[in-house]
Amino acid sequence: MPRFAANLSMMFTEWDFLDRFKAAAEAGFEAVEFLFPYEHHPEQIGLALTGGELTQALFNLPPGDFAKGERGIAALAGREDEFKASVDKALAYVHETGVKRLHMMAGLADPNDPAAQKTYRASLAYAADRLGEQGIDLLLEPINGKDMPGYFLNDFDQAAAYVRESGRPNVRLQFDMYHCELIHGDVSARLEVLYPLVGHVQIARAAGRHEPDASGPDYPKLFAELDALGYDGFVGCEYRPERGTLEGLGWFAPWRKPL
Template structure:
């Protein structure tokens, strides 16, 4: 049976960030994920997590200047020193939260540019080796061009290629079913084909990135397929509630933890 992690960057926005942990636990979630914790001290995040009795499923490396439109720096030539520093920044939060997976955003760059490709490969190697010292997996996620125009890693097969060629067992694919549906369609087929590389799964409806309901993909079927494949990780709920977070949790009732 799938286990779910609430994405606190998109869900429970009715609460201040550090209060969202408790709200997610009270709603029946076993774990949380979020984009970036860096506006709060590592100790604050760790205390909020532990106080709510939750596991940390995932967060992202620092993305560069997000407010200015940057979406990661791993594929950007000339940002290597900043990227190295971002690994150390993330490690402080790794230690406080006990997270076992960190996502590395590539950034806005031409996916066919040799310089960007070389820089991205070097970033993968560097981050994977450093995180590997701490037993942490590095995740690569394809992101669709509608939500993030110009993103370097915008294709699941290309992402799988980077995972394979890294030659590192702690480099894995972050399989967001929402992005897969928008990029390729046939989420079930892609999941089965790429499953050996998958480290983390995320969900949202294809229509508006809302609750994973009848607007597709067919999530009851996909959850059953995850069980059949033997997936034991968390499923990240990276969606924007249509109205309110609690009001939209009807889909979650069969899987919520007992209170």
């Protein structure tokens, strides 16, 4: 049976960030994820998790200047020292959150540019080795060009190639079904092929990035397929509620944690 993590960057935004943890727990979630924790002290995040008896499923390495449009720096030549410092910054949150997987955003760069490819490979190797010392998986996520034009990692086969090429057991694929549907379609077939590489799963309806349903991708079917594949990790709910967070949780009722 799938276990779900509420994405607190998109869900429960009716609450202040640190109050979203309690709201998610009260709604029946046993885990949370979010994009970035860096506006808050690590101990604040840790206390919010403890208070809600929640597991931290995932968060991202620092993305550069997100407010100015940067979407990661791992593939950006000339930003290598900044990238290494960003790994140190993320590690400061690992102890307080107990997180076991971090996502590395690639940045806006031409995926066919040799300099960007070389920089990305070096960043991947550095981050994977540093995180591996702490028992942390490094996740690579393809992101569709509609939501993030110009993103370096925009194809699932490309991402899988980087995972395999790394030769590191803690480098895994972040399989966001929403992005897969928009990039390739046929999420089910691609999940089956790439499943041995998958370290984390995320969901959202393709139309509007709202609550998951059967309209595409077919989530009831995909949840059953995850069970059949033996997936025992968390499924991140990285969607924007169509009306309100609580109002849109009807889909979640069969899997809600008893209070």
